[in-house]
Amino acid sequence: MSAVVTRLPVMRPWLGDEETAAVAEVIASGWVAQGPRVAEFEERFAAxxxxxxxxxxxxxxxxxxxxxxxxxxxxxxxxxxxxxxxIATANAATYVGARPVFADVCELTGNVTAHTIERVLTPRTRAVVVVDQGGVPVDLDAIRELCDARDILVVEDAACGAGSTYRGRPVGAGADVTAWSFHPRKILTTGEGGMLTTPHADWALRARRLREHAMSAGAADRHAHVLAPQEEYLEIGFNHRMTDLQAAVGIVQLGKLPEIVARRRELAATYTAALAGDQGLRVVRDPSYGTTNFQSYWVEVLDAHPRTRDEVLEALADAGVSARRGIMATHLEPAYRRHSGRVAQLPVTERLTRRTLILPLFHQMAASDQGRVLDVLLEPGA
Structure with a gap:
């Protein structure tokens, strides 16, 4: 009878007693919706x-x-x-009634560049959304130069970017407005949740209103008064709020961020060193202008490799290793295949989508765990 192989996940959030205690404190306070912990998390995250x-x-x-x-x-x-x-990157444009126009990416970073953006600009282009894909920082300066000269807004989708740097600063600091993710697959997690950051005070003020149905006085403000002030609904808003339960976890996680990133970079270095001699695999690396948090450690399976990307995934699965296909190509999904947007030729996108995979990488990963992954990738004759 063969031994049962323990499944190795692609990602596991690093949560512990501190997060448990923080949530218990919020529950004991009686205020679990958006309130003081959210405000504290916002202040700490901005700093x-x-x-x-x-x-x-x-x-x-x-x-x-x-x-x-x-x-x-x-x-x-x-x-x-x-x-x-x-797909959420394109969906956000669709939500506001705009038309997403798809740009290709750099084959080394998986990110858009000033060149790939310029190729698809139209007379109606008013914004560009750049993504720090898998935590690899986008080269923002050249994109800002291109867009600023044309009065085009630069939005940074830093869903994967917490802890990555661009020219010595945190990613997202140089955009007009940036969005962040705290999903469990991300570096810093609140279970679900996100953050908008911006240098524009008026945009931040309006975002605070819009996330809470565009009320003139939020729930926390009304709760502070025995006789709550009468609120007005100034425009059509949304219910996009975070809870204090989530924010309490986020505050603890934010304090761990340097340690989390350091550990991920250590694990990534082990992968990179072990795979350095394999001519059939190309691994993700730091770009010259910044550092990645290795939210995803992705590998491109080249033509020189004896197995296809899907065959590598199957071999890993047979060994109980949960790897994942690489980043999707949104323009090929049914939701956008027939949409009215302009779709240019995207050869790099389609190649990377077809040939990349994401390897397991998480804080608690042991040397033996990485060994299981590498044994499959470096199997003789593979």
Missing amino acids: SQQVEHAVATSSCTTALHLALAVAGIGPGDDVVVPSFSF
Whole structure:
């Protein structure tokens, strides 16, 4: 009888007693919805990311939605987005009535560049959404130069970016507005949740209203008075709020962020060193202008490799290892295959989507866990 193989996950959040205690404290307080812990998390996150304003939300998707809404993007506008990204990036443009226009990406980073963006600009382009794909920082300076000269808004989708740096600063600090994710697959988690950051005080103020049905006085403000002030609904808003339960976890996680990133970079270095001699695999690396948090450690299976990407995934699965296919190509999904947007030729996107996979990487990963993954990848004759 063969031994049962323990499944190795692709990601596992690093949560412990501190997060448990923080949540218990919120429950004991009696205030579990959006309140003082959310405000504290926003303040701490803004300081850590070197930005002026932070607005907590229910997800990165809702943060992206608010980002485009407060910037005035809407029907009749084109928004350039990478197809090589989770579908939420394009969806956010669709939510505000704009048209997503797909740009190709750099084969080394998986990110859009000034060149790939310029190729798909239209007379209606009013915003560009750039993504720090898998935690690899986007080269923002050249993109800002291109867009600023044309009065085009730059939105950064830093869903995977907490702890990554660009030219010595946290990613997201140089965009007009940035959205962050705290999903369990991300570096810093609140279970679900997101954040909008921006240097624009008026955008932050409006985002705070819009996330809470556009009420003139939020729930926390009304709760502070025995006779609550009469609220007004100033425009059509949304329910995009974070809870204090989530924010309490986020505050603890934010304090762990440097340690989490250091551990992920250590594990990534082990993968990179072990795979350095394999001519059939290309691994993700730091770009020259910044550092990645290795939210995803992705590998491209080249033509020189004896197995296809899907065959490598199958071999890993047979060994009980949960790897994942690489980033999706949104323009090939049924939801966008027949949409009215302009779709240019995206050869790099389609190649990376077809040939990349994401390897397991998480804080608690043991050397033996990485050994299981590498044994499959480096199997003789494989």
